[in-house]
Amino acid sequence: MTVALATSLGDDALILGQRLAEWCGHAPTLEVDLALANIGLDLLGQAQFFLGAAGAAEGQGRDADTLAYRRREDEFRNCLLVEQPNGDFARTIARQFLFSTWQALLFPDLAQSAAPAIAAIAQKAAKEVAYHARFAAEWVVRLGDGTSESHRRMADGLAWCWRFTDELFMDDTAKFRPEWDSHINATLTQAGLATPKPVRGITGGRHGRHTEHLGHILSALQYLQRVYPDATW
Amino acid sequence: MYTVSLSPETDLHIVAADDTQRNAVFEAKVADDQFIEPKDWMPDAYRKTLIRQISQHAHSEIVGMLPEGNWLTRAPSLRRKAILLAKIQDECGHGLYLYSAAETLGISRDDMTEALHQGRAKYSTIFNYPTLTWADMGAIGWLVDGAAILNQVPLQRTSYGPYARAMVRICKEESFHQRQGYESMMVLAQGTEGQRRMAQDALNRWWWPSLMMFGPPDDQSPNSAQSMRWRIKRDSNDALRQKFVDVTVPQAQALGLTIPDPDLKWNETRNAYDYGAIDWAEFHAVVRGEGPVAKERLAARIDAWESNAWVRDAALAHEAKRSQRKAA
Ligand SMILES: [Fe+2]
Ligand SMILES: [Fe+2]
Numbered sequence: 001m002t003v004a005l006a007t008s009l010g011d012d013a014l015i016l017g018q019r020l021a022e023w024c025g026h027a028p029t030l031e032v033d034l035a036l037a038n039i040g041l042d043l044l045g046q047a048q049f050f051l052g053a054a055g056a057a058e059g060q061g062r063d064a065d066t067l068a069y070r071r072r073e074d075e076f077r078n079c080l081l082v083e084q085p086n087g088d089f090a091r092t093i094a095r096q097f098l099f100s101t102w103q104a105l106l107f108p109d110l111a112q113s114a115a116p117a118i119a120a121i122a123q124k125a126a127k128e129v130a131y132h133a134r135f136a137a138e139w140v141v142r143l144g145d146g147t148s149e150s151h152r153r154m155a156d157g158l159a160w161c162w163r164f165t166d167e168l169f170m171d172d173t174a175k176f177r178p179e180w181d182s183h184i185n186a187t188l189t190q191a192g193l194a195t196p197k198p199v200r201g202i203t204g205g206r207h208g209r210h211t212e213h214l215g216h217i218l219s220a221l222q223y224l225q226r227v228y229p230d231a232t233w
Numbered sequence: 234m235y236t237v238s239l240s241p242e243t244d245l246h247i248v249a250a251d252d253t254q255r256n257a258v259f260e261a262k263v264a265d266d267q268f269i270e271p272k273d274w275m276p277d278a279y280r281k282t283l284i285r286q287i288s289q290h291a292h293s294e295i296v297g298m299l300p301e302g303n304w305l306t307r308a309p310s311l312r313r314k315a316i317l318l319a320k321i322q323d324e325c326g327h328g329l330y331l332y333s334a335a336e337t338l339g340i341s342r343d344d345m346t347e348a349l350h351q352g353r354a355k356y357s358t359i360f361n362y363p364t365l366t367w368a369d370m371g372a373i374g375w376l377v378d379g380a381a382i383l384n385q386v387p388l389q390r391t392s393y394g395p396y397a398r399a400m401v402r403i404c405k406e407e408s409f410h411q412r413q414g415y416e417s418m419m420v421l422a423q424g425t426e427g428q429r430r431m432a433q434d435a436l437n438r439w440w441w442p443s444l445m446m447f448g449p450p451d452d453q454s455p456n457s458a459q460s461m462r463w464r465i466k467r468d469s470n471d472a473l474r475q476k477f478v479d480v481t482v483p484q485a486q487a488l489g490l491t492i493p494d495p496d497l498k499w500n501e502t503r504n505a506y507d508y509g510a511i512d513w514a515e516f517h518a519v520v521r522g523e524g525p526v527a528k529e530r531l532a533a534r535i536d537a538w539e540s541n542a543w544v545r546d547a548a549l550a551h552e553a554k555r556s557q558r559k560a561a
Contacts, residue, residue: 014311021305021314024321025298026533028541030329033298037322044315051311065310089544145554146547153543217306224309224367231425233309233367 002057002115004077007067008206009118010050011078014068016099017043018217019086028089035135039096042128046121053117069225073215074208081164083205083213087157090143090150094157097136101183102168103129105176137187144191151192158188158196166201263464268394271337279463282456283393284338285354286465288345291331292356294324296349296530300364301373309367316413317370323406330402334395350535352522359446361524368421368428368435374414376436376443379481382407383473384447392464415484422488429489436485437493444508445516447474453513478506 020040027033051064062070081099086092107129110122143154169177188195204210224233255274262269269275298321305321308314332342348354359377364370385407388400421432448454448470460466478497485492496509519527 018306021302021318024305024318025295025302025325026537028537028544030295030325030332032544033325034322034329037318037325041315041318041322044311044318048311048315065312068311069309089541142551143544143547146549146551147543149543150547150550220306223307228309228425228427231309231428233313233420233424 002118003054005114006050006054006057006118008077008079009121010047010054010064010067011076012082012099012103013043013050014047015076015078015214015217016082016095017041017047018221019082019084019092019095022086023092032089036092039132039135042125042132046125046128049121049125050118053121057115057117065225069222073210073218076205076208076210076214076218078205078210078214079164079167080202080205080211081161081167083211083217084161084164085213087160088153090153091157091160093136093139093143094154094161096132097140097187098158098161098165098184099168100129100132100136102173102176102180104133105179105183106173109176133183140187140193141191144188144193154191155193158193162196163199163202167203167205170203170206263392263462266390266392266464268397269392270394278459279465280338282460282463282465283396284335284340286460287331287335287338287396288340288348289355289357291328291335291345292349292354293360294328294331296356296360296534297377298324298328299530299533300360300362300526301370303364304367304370307367308370313370313417316417320374320410320413323410327399327403327406330399331396334393334399337395346538350531350538352531355520357446358516358519358524359442360530361519361522361527362438362442363526365438366431366435368418368431369439371414371417371421371432372435372439374410375418375484376414376439376481377446378407378410378414380443380446380477382411383477383480387467390464390467418488418490422490432488433490436490440493441511441515442519444474444477444511445519447471447477449513449516450511475505478508482506 017040020036020043023036024033024040027036047068048064051067055062055064055067079099081095084091084095086095104126107122107126111119111126113119114122140154143150145151169180185195202211225231256276259269259273259275259279262273269279301317301321301324305314305317308317332345335345336342345354349356359380364373382404385400385404389397389404391397391400418432418435421428424432451457451469451471454470457466457469461469482492482497494509496507498507499505500507518524522531524530
């Protein structure tokens with residue numbers, strides 16, 4: 001239970017952090033570059049803690065790095081949303097907005113109810129993810145309201161990501177859906193954007209069945225450890 | 234200098250006298266190691282030189298994010314990835330402080346950015362070399378940040394206040410980067426055969442370009458004398474380069490790595506290392522924009538700027554609408 005939960009939370013953070021690192025040096029402004037790097041660093045920190053907890057709970061001597069660098073793609077348990085390509089800045093923001101809003105609901109709850117190892121990490125990360133959600137929501141409003149081009153791109157970004165949101169609310173997390181919907185809708189209304197129409201949810205990440213993108217992410221992420229299997233860094 | 238065209242003769246005399254007096258005050262302040270602040274009078278050439286130097290420094294920080302960014306997704310451990318991302322983020326912050334310092338001289342960040350993209354402004358030649366292996370991340374921290382520190386520590390006492398204060402903040406972070414880079418090299422140098430090979434190869438490729446970071450030799454450095462008098466520059470290129478060689482050679486020895494210079498040897502009488510001839514033809518070619526990845530670096534910056542113009546436009550449009558709604 002702890003292993004599965006910590007693994008999925010750690011993988012979410014790792015894969016999204018990896019995606020955000022792709023923006024580094026290429027963002028729309030220096031300020032945005034700094035902000036995306038900040039969020040990426042928070043997520044990398046979460047990945048280290050959650051995967052460390054997963055390895056400890058598993059008790060087979062695997063640490064966070066071993067889990068991050070030596071598993072196959074079908075052993076990853078992140079949701080499909082976080083592995084989506086960055087696309088343009090609007091799609092990156094859409095992905096962040098939908099995901100961080102979910103994390104921001106989940107983490108305070110985990111801090112109260114989860115196993116101690118997970119609760120402690122969630123407690124610490126709750127402040128971080130609340131900031132990520134606010135940052136993303138502010139950009140959703142800017143882009144939705146800004147120009148006709150930014151409005152169109154923001155709507156496209158949301159449409160791209162929307163099919164992956166059902167996966168966030170499977171099993172134990174289903175209870176967060178109504179509150180998540182109301183947060184999302186409030187921001188979209190403020191942004192002058194329509195809530196995307198319901199579509200058939202694409203799922204599978206939590207069971208190790210991923211999109212085409214994860215293999216490419218891992219081929220970069222794991223490259224050095226695979227080429228130099230005996231090295232420490 | 235004042236423009237003459239709009240002033241009658243008599244005024245010209247008064248203005249010129251006024252100028253001379255203000256210049257005397259300025260020169261005395263600088264000679265006395267006092268800071269010149271944005272509101273103080275300063276000679277036009279001093280302002281121009283500072284804008285050129287500070288903006289070039291800022292551009293270097295920003296373009297310098299790219300060679301290291303090249304390895305972010307491939308960093309070999311979660312800890313190394315976080316260190317690298319935080320380091321590159323620091324460089325972005327340095328760019329921001331420096332652009333702000335330059336803005337106090339009456340130029341906008343957008344103008345400076347445009348000058349970079351049009352090739353009118355330069356950035357450090359070092360960032361036009363490719364990062365081919367992970368060891369380049371260690372070598373850059375160790376050598377490139379190391380060289381930057383030697384260049385920048387004296388600038389903490391440079392005559393222009395905002396620049397000097399930016400440098401104080403920046404130097405602290407650069408020395409942290411240097412230590413992290415060296416530590417990362419140490420791990421490689423003490424690692425497997427493959428890691429040691431990678432580390433030596435990185436030193437081979439980065440050594441000479443690092444020496445070139447200090448600029449042309451003193452007898453070919455046209456702006457140096459005036460800049461030293463203005464305390465914009467405080468040590469000569471060759472003096473700083475020598476200092477770099479002298480501190481770095483023992484560090485390489487401690488790593489068990491070989492500096493790729495057969496002429497390198499300790500000189501008892503000078504109490505310093507003699508080193509081989511630098512390929513200045515290569516340096517001048519890189520300054521002209523002919524470095525191995527100069528086109529890639531500039532193209533990446535231009536692309537980030539142009540393909541995201543719609544984002545900046547949207548933010549401005551939203552701000553405008555918001556204040557309009559507030560006013561209504
Ligand atoms: Fe820097
Ligand atoms: Fe640095």
